[in-house]
Amino acid sequence: MLILDIVLGGLILGGMYALVASGLTLQYGVARIMNLAYGEVLVAAAFASYLLVTAAALSPLFGLVFILPAGFLASSLIYRVLLVPLVRRAKTREALEVDSILATFGLLFVVQGLAFVLFGGQYYSYSYLSVPVTIAGSTVPANRLLAFAVAAVLAVGIYAALMRTRTGTAIRAVAVDPASARLVGIDVQRVAGFAFALGGGLCAAGGVLVSMFLTFNAAMGVVFTMKALVVVIMGGVGNLMGALVAGLLLGLVETSVARLVDPGLTLAATFGLFLLVLLVKPTGLFGRAGR
């Protein structure tokens, strides 16, 4: 069944994009930190997962229990040590964006350099649940399906938390308008720091899940940063639902173009869609209208 193949394959690929992008949308949209080291953190989590699987013979899902909080804590620390001084100094959000790009660009090289020293530049890959699962006649790899399921659980959980809890509401308020958020008694800096750390946790989770089926090395972070950035901007900066929808859409478009038109045109289709969205809705699918 071609249609089912496309939908299933597209959703699974898109789910990965969505998960990878959801952390960045929290960091960029709420904390206003354009984290260029995002992909490096993701790759660091993939390495951690690799170590747990190969050296300690643990399941990567079990690794998630450690690595996700570790990503949260590490990001929280990065925010406090490296970024808070920038936040304090910045006169406007735009200034903070520029400063954070420079600072995280430096961080990118630090994390990448550490990964290179520890692991070298060669490729890493491990086999986990690399077995077929058949859903209504369409075959998909179990590891990708599992990653999709975990990503879905995380996404629904975070989305519910954003919509239903006080902190979640505060995060959304800061994403929409930090100046007004302050007026209603929200500690913007604390909320922004929390959102940045949460984004780091999601990023680490993405790294663990991606490592189950992709080959990676110390230099590959930028690939994930770029893809995540496309999804974030397409979905609307700071909007989690936007990132999820845009990620899934991208996966579906890539898979259908590969199957129905030509696999050589997937990249063109990605950027075509990106361009189209920006032309029609410059603030992204779910972005708020103008500033």
Added chain:
Amino acid sequence: MRGIGLRLATVASLAAALGAAVGSAAAQDKIRIGYAISKTGPFTGGASITTLPNYQLWVKEVNAAGGLMIGGKRIPIEVIEYDDRSNSEEAVKAIERLATQDKVDFILSPWGTGQNLAVAPIMNRLGYPHLAATTNTNRAPELAKRWPNATFWLGLPSDISVSFVELLAKLRGEGKVGPKVAMVSVSDQFGIELSTAARDALKKAGFELVYDKSYPAGTQDVQPLLKDAMAASPDVFAAFSYPPDTLGITDTAKVLGFNPKVFFVGVGTAFPVFKQRFGQNAEGVLGIGGWNADSPTLKDYFKRHVEALGREPDRWASPITYASLQVLGQAIERVGKIDRAAVIKEIQTGSFDTIIGRVKLEGGLLKEVWAVGQWQGGEFYGVAPTAMAGARPVVVPKPEWKQ
């Protein structure tokens, strides 16, 4: 063999001629060797598997022996290393810096076809021997003529494709495979050169291309490609792919239970990570490269590589890279002084004993290079060109994937 007296006389006259400007060169206590290599960016993977470990291994071994024998004295090597950040402009800048500021005696090549082609003009202008061990381009014969200081060691992409198709034609003659071929390739220069050559050769040999598509580099899901390739029920599947895709394609083929009689994947098949990742399932997989694993010198090299670096070499360009360094070292020793023009001439015309056997370049090219290898019993043996010493018979059909 040249007379020692003549050699000493030349050293003396050279020292006198150059005078104080390079006064240190006469009483040289170090040979300065520099290189720019990708330690960040997309080329890091290839550079860290094939090139950097061999540079480290060679320098370590030469220095453990006291250095290179120059003018009757062993002189140790001092290394100056830069990161070219997988960027050709950075590589060119680093080479320029190595030559003009660091004043190194010799420069080793960067990793990859693109980087080597980028630095070739400046290496030529500065007069350094350029041993492009990891350059695979159809233009190599022409470039070797244009830049006489440059030598090319990895064969031509068309050789790889043609050797592969010859192998297929032979198998077909023996009735072991049918005429249907499915082919995918990465859509950059490497993939295009290989797939174009393969397409022509397949057509000439009377094969039928039932699926022929390219994909952008960095594709993270190859399932759509493989599902369509599989639907065409080919006898032969060939992917001219890069390492992450090579692993992805193989894994996806396994998951989908795609079992063509011949399964060929691109760069990365020869990497140790392939064996580690697929274990038993690597058995019978064909790929670019290969080596004669039974050769005692290569066995010894393998052992030294693992001991010194803690990991296995790749089974395509690693031994060739190491051999190119041996050639450079021997050429320097034969010339007996830091005379780059003479070293270039020696590399071009001399004959050298290396771990891959006797090396004698023809027109600046190493001609005897493995094109196709196959995993057999946990080792990636060279199977084509069949005329190569130690070529193993190819095992067809590939055993079915075990889940």
